[in-house]
Amino acid sequence: MSIVTSQVDAGTAAAGLTTRRRGLGFIRILLSNGKATVGAVLLLIFCFVAAFPGVFTDDDPRADAYDRSMGLSSHHLLGTTAYGQDLWAQVIYGTRQSLVIAAVAGALATAISVIVGVAAGYLAGVADNVLSLLIDVFLVIPTFPLIIVIAAYKKSSLTVLIAVLVLTGWSYGARQMRVQTMSLRNRDFLQAARARGERRLYVIVVEVLPTMTSLIVAQFLGAALYSVLAAAGLQFIGLGDPNALSWGTILYFAENNEALQTNQYAWAVAPGVCIALLGAAFALLNYAFDEVSNPALRPVRRRGRRGVAGS
């Protein structure tokens, strides 16, 4: 196939056979894989902070109630911004938007990639050709510049931001879904289902999708990671909603107030660390799921137990 695909193919070709047996044993995966455990714990902490920010701080993140640019102290764990806001409160309350963007944009992008990818792989023929072309076009168009161009016309809304991230983030996953579906198409259990006279939609939803659960989860994690980073980048250059509280916007104000040049380290460092930690949570989980669906990549010591055909 085309160049765009070959790189992805190499990854998934080996992944090839995701076992049905493993199915929904996510908890088991989380506990048995060190990287996955760290990622899951990080993610849970961020979810908790996003849901109950009031537990962690009594300050109003928007109130510019304090002295400006104060250093770190017990009252202001991370000091205050040049506007006199409590930075710790800002970081805590900013968690919610970053997490919402990651979850919603990640989920929608995954949904589109599953629909388009599975349809292309399962239907084959003309439909596959058309859909593959669509996927390839979206893969090649440079996403970040496109996001910037779109956001330049219509900035400052969460919906637009998420829509743009979904539009630019679905194609890579769709490619993988297509390859995976194609490798399943002629397997016995699908032929059996067709022989039973099941409808196409039934075969896809009940027979095909469950075998790809771990790939879909990996897809979601990858899309969420992409959304976290791309959203932070957009907010950083001022193309997000400057009134909404998020880590990217905190960085935007830090940069615009020359926080780096004026020794306000915490202002520039803290939100970045949070973005990195949230991103790392998704990346670690993603890597762990990659190891699960591609046994060859697992650490060597476990190779002896490899029961599933992985090559």
Add this chain to the structure above:
Amino acid sequence: MRFVLRRAGFFLLTLWSAMTLNFVIPRLMPGDPAEAIFARYKGRVSPTVVKALEAQFGIHNNKNIVLQYFDYLANTLRGRFGISTYYFPNPVSKEIATALPWTVMLVGITTLLAFLLGTLIGTVSAWRRGGALDSILPPVFVVTSAIPYFWVAMVFVLVFAVSLSWFPTAFGYTPGITIEPSMHFFLNAIDHAILPAVTILITSIGGWILTMRNNMITTLAEDYVRMGRAKGLTSRRVMFDYAARNAILPNLTGFAMSMGFVISGAILVEYVFSYPGIGFMLLQAVSGEDFPLMQALFLLITVAVLVAVLLADIVTALLDPRTRQNA
């Protein structure tokens, strides 16, 4: 032949999509943001230019939308991108020409270095499965891949430019010195390029290491590698000539693509360092609401990627007969 036609068709279709996106995006936006922006141009740029811009972006334009579209396509294909409103009255193409070399040099060289180093480290790390390199590097790079690269740039400015003053904090060269092909200017430019280059290098190398490592692991399980070992070849020979040579194929296409992405560059790194390249110019065009410049840059970036993809396709087809058969 069929392969070449197919790829050429894809090339044209994607180019057309990118051009159409440029045409559609300003017209699709609710509330006509372009109109509001052009209202602000008045007084800043000459009335004839405003007229031309309005025509280009479909404002106060009674022409049929289809005709507008064909006008736009014709102008774009002839390379007429219009006048920059930010760098008024310079034409867009002239402004782009001044920024292009900076990005190509900085990001091009860094991408090449990242690819070579990353591939080498990935090869060795997969060869010594379970060794120190193999157990430390993958998790480390999984985590670093999650760090926003513009933030790495900010931290570098903080540590190496502001606190330690080892390097200049911004720009591609010291403002005020003349741009000339002299040793003095050259060293000055290098001095300014080191921090951005290191930022791009360490944030992009992880991807190369991981993909090369994973490809190598798949390749090392092949029979011909076992055969090489059985013949008693030195492990160096097996590692590079038998395994790495095949494992690098998928990475090669990825490399060609990333050379295409060189033009779009590390937009945010250029932004943090105020580096006078394409990425910084794109953001300036956005903040200066210079839509002609913005559109031309987006198109240039897309074309660069497309050309790279096309070249990579051809190279892969030459190197790997299997891809020719599948196409």
